[in-house]
Structure formats: structure tokens, C-alpha cells
Amino acid sequence: MAFHAITIAETGESFRCDERKSVLEGMESLDKRGIPVGCRGGGCGVCKIEAVHGTFEKRVMSRAHISADEECAGIVLACRVRPTSAMTVRVLGQMKKAVLRVDGCLSV
């Protein structure tokens, strides 16, 4: 069993992630915060991150949220990547707050 340190660039917070788990699962299982948690299946896009440093293995992700160019640039969904080294990530995804305006837009 190998673990890798995942650091969230914005906050400097870090956690140890089992390399068999996704970065998102690793964060959640230690009750850490920083990356929004949604479907955990690569479909909803809320866990979008940029891998600034480090290596990882990835699984198929929805093209509605990660374009081919983004994928090449290391922009991924945290629920679909498993670390193979220590990683630093920047959080791009956003969970909208439960504030819904009358025009139907969610405001954060």
C-alpha cells in the first residue's frame, strides 16, 4: 500500500491519499475539505482541479466538463484521478450555494 501527499494550492492544506483511491475519495475519507464533492463518477464536473505538480492515473471523464485540451493541460476531475506521486492541485470546480435567484440562476 502506498500513500501520496496531496496539497491543495489555495489553502496549503494537505492529506495523505491511498494510491488505490481517487484524490477526491482520499480527501473525503479523511474528512478534509477543499475540493467540492458531487457524483464521484466523472459526470457532474464539480470536482474539477488542475494538477500543478505530480503524476496520476486517470479514468474517462465527461467531455461536458473536461475538454481534450484541458485534459492535455492536466485539468482533470478529482474523482477520476489516482495519485502515483505527491501532487499539488488547484481547485477549479465550484459548488453553488443553495441560493437560487428568481430568474433561475444560482448565485454563489
Add this chain to the structure above:
Amino acid sequence: MPMTGVLRPGHAVLRVLDLDESVDFYSRVMGMKETGRDKSGRVYFKCWDERDHNSFVIRKADTAGMDAFGFKVLNQATLYRLESDLKAYGVNTERIPAGEMLETGERVRFQLPTKHTIELYAEKTDVGNGMPYINPEAWHADAEKGIAPIRMDHCLIYGGDIDGNKKLFEDVFGFNLVERVLLEDGETALAYFMTCSTKAHDIAMVRHGEDNKLHHISFLVDSWEKVLRAADLMSMNRVSIDIGPTRHGITRGATIYFFDPSGNRLETFCGGYQTYPDCHPITWTWEDVGRSIFYHDRKLNPAFLSVVT
């Protein structure tokens, strides 16, 4: 009113990112029966107690979400009548020939104001629930395989013009409003729950900034015990759970929200109440929106309004 027009939700067609993983999930974990695959690669499923050939279809795609939601109507004459009613209402319709979906008759397809694709059809091959129509048993082994829902029950869709959707379902199909949730202004609806039957809902819709989004497809199980059993199976199989087991204030259903391997939200639920066309709709105000959605937590979870496919 006896059911003479739209009978019930008939099929949901969903996109998945990894077909093999999804087939394994829907057949082994959900315990649904695979009833066929077609040339275009779609895989067809039914729940154990459903009699028609399919109620849930998946296809591999590079995004998750829902392609179409289908309603079964009484017969072919009703199908054509509803088609002309839609046209008279100003909605464009398209006929999809019989057989384009396995064991399914001609479909009339149209778009809701929220841009979701809805299909009506009258015919789907009766393959039975595995028990005879004369002197059947109460259930059989498939009723205990995996989560084993009884049927695909309803959907909750997200989009902009839910008022337009509500009006179309009422004016063209005679659906009834069962419950609604109002926003802060006390006028604008956040959500509508509508029925074509005596179920508390056959389709529900929530106002959202983006059109054509799926919140969940829901499957019925027949007891709270089975909702808990479903939660156990989800943990055994490391299924991503959104929230639950808990209860909705709206419809009073006992529920689990969870996700398929591509992030499409599903629900297994039991209970809820029966309604009739003379029943006064129930209204939930903004102050109590949390209790209306999640009766025990009494607050929305962050995913409820944001996580859709």
C-alpha cells in the same frame, strides 16, 4: 379520471462513460434484468416486476446525462391524438419508427420548454415479469437479486422554463400538480411535482440555470426495509451515495439518492401517498425548503441544487 391518455413513465435513456462498468452496475448491483442490446450499442434493462421489454436503456457516450424520457400511452389512437394535440399547442413533433428501440412501437418525440426530450409510445412487447398470468406466485428469485427495484418510477429534471413545462403537461396531457416549492418571493416556483396517475409524482422539475439537465431517475422498492437493504448493498459495492437513507417532506417518500458509475443520480424509494385529481396541491415555502426536500436533515445538501448531469 380513469387513466386514458398518458399511462406512466415507460423508459429512460441515459448516457454512460464506460459501458461494461455500467452494465455490471445495473445488472449486478441494481439487480435489473438485461433484456437486449441493439446495433447502435444501446443496452436495455427492466426491473423484475415490470412486464414490458424495457424501462431503462444506456448507451456509451463522452458525457453523462439523459437522452430521453418516455411515457407509455393507452393505445395507438391515443398516441396520434396526443401528437395532434401537441402540434395544436405549437410543439414540433417527430415520429420515430417502430423497432428503432428494441421491442418498442412507434414513438412521438418532442422537446419540453426546458429542452428535455420526451417520447410517447403505445406499444412495447410484454415479456412478463417471469410469472404466469394465470395463478402466479407472489415473487421469484429476481425479486431478491441486488437492489431489485420493482419499477422505474419517475424522474426529476432541471431546466429554466419549468412554468412552460408545467403548463404543457397540464394543458396537453392532463397531468395534475401534486406539490410545488416556492422561492423567496413567494410566487416563483422552484419545483413542481406532477402526476398522470394516482402516484404522488410521475415527473418532477426544478428551476435551474442550464436546460436539459437530469437530477435523478427513481426506482421503487416496496418497503423501508428494502430501502435499508439497498443502502447496505451500496456500501458493499462502494456505490457513491449522495444522501440517505432519509425521507422527503414532499411526497413523503423514504429515499436514498446515489450515483451510477458515470455520475448520473439515481434514487431508490418507497412509500409516498396516493393522490386524485380532486386533491388540493401542497405548497412548500422557501423558509421550509430544507424540510421539504430532506425531512430529517431539514436543510438542502450542497449537491441538491448543483450536482446534475
